[in-house]
Amino acid sequence: MELLGYGQSSVDLNATFMALADPTRRAILARLASGAASVTELAEPFAMTQPAISKHLKVLERAGLISHGRDAQRRPRRLEAQPLAEAAGWLENYRQHWEAAFQRLDALLEELKESEKKKKRRRK
Amino acid sequence: MSTATLTITTPSDRELALIRVFDAPRKLVFDCFTKPELLKRWGLGPRDWNLTECEVDLRVGGKWLFVMTKTDGQKMVMFGVYREIAAPERIVQTERFETPWYPGEGLNTTVLLEEGGKTTMTITCLYDSKEIRDSVLKSGMEGGASVSYDRLAELLPAFAAEAVPA
Numbered sequence: 174m175e176l177l178g179y180g181q182s183s184v185d186l187n188a189t190f191m192a193l194a195d196p197t198r199r200a201i202l203a204r205l206a207s208g209a210a211s212v213t214e215l216a217e218p219f220a221m222t223q224p225a226i227s228k229h230l231k232v233l234e235r236a237g238l239i240s241h242g243r244d245a246q247r248r249p250r251r252l253e254a255q256p257l258a259e260a261a262g263w264l265e266n267y268r269q270h271w272e273a274a275f276q277r278l279d280a281l282l283e284e285l286k287e288s289e290k291k292k293k294r295r296r297k
Numbered sequence: 298m299s300t301a302t303l304t305i306t307t308p309s310d311r312e313l314a315l316i317r318v319f320d321a322p323r324k325l326v327f328d329c330f331t332k333p334e335l336l337k338r339w340g341l342g343p344r345d346w347n348l349t350e351c352e353v354d355l356r357v358g359g360k361w362l363f364v365m366t367k368t369d370g371q372k373m374v375m376f377g378v379y380r381e382i383a384a385p386e387r388i389v390q391t392e393r394f395e396t397p398w399y400p401g402e403g404l405n406t407t408v409l410l411e412e413g414g415k416t417t418m419t420i421t422c423l424y425d426s427k428e429i430r431d432s433v434l435k436s437g438m439e440g441g442a443s444v445s446y447d448r449l450a451e452l453l454p455a456f457a458a459e460a461v462p463a
Contacts, residue, residue: 190307190310190427190431191310193307194307194310264305264434267305267313267433267434267435268303268304271303271305271315272302272303274339274340275303275319275339277338277339277340278319278326278329278339279319279320281329281335281338281339282319282320282321282326282329283320283321285321285325285328285329285335289325
């Protein structure tokens, strides 16, 4: 049965989702999607201190979502795409699975709306 | 992206939420979620599965039972009890499988809100643990395929959409 098949994953989905649950951390990931950046650069767009940003970066790093470069001064953070791709993959497949049923519901609702209109017309 | 597309979110570590807009008054959407003859028409199930038996005792404490049958004859039985019913706005029901593919019981809360003739549906599914929530999410995955990095670039703005600072 398809539904019984638990996928095999190298990624700790809990850690990924926990890291993604915070809007600041999602914004940091969105920023890193366009290229590596230092802590200072990452702190800039947020009204947050560098230590506060560093805390978020630690959570993201523990979840394997980002890594840092060797440059001792800047230690630029960069996006690690694999865990995010897997988490997004789970979500996307789950979404598509339900979307198929809801598209059938769309069609049924159209039909019901039509028959209600006809009923009203007949009453007039 | 059209407004009719399903959005999945994880409101807490034990929950999943499905949000979707339907171009119909909520009375009709509510009927489609609670009347067996209508439920059978759209199924609730994945591809190749049809809702072949459907019993709904729509009252608090009343039971519901769905039998889904795959094109190759496999059957899957799910059932539960209605905990709250406030037609046409809200349904709270428990969910269990005859052959459990996740431990314990799920609790599904369906909320239908109507605005301008359109209905926004939010189904929040609460599980006993986050491990169960994750395995339910993973169940939608067929064959262990993972999305490509290109796909990731498309998906990331969706994750971050509500969070990007101005």
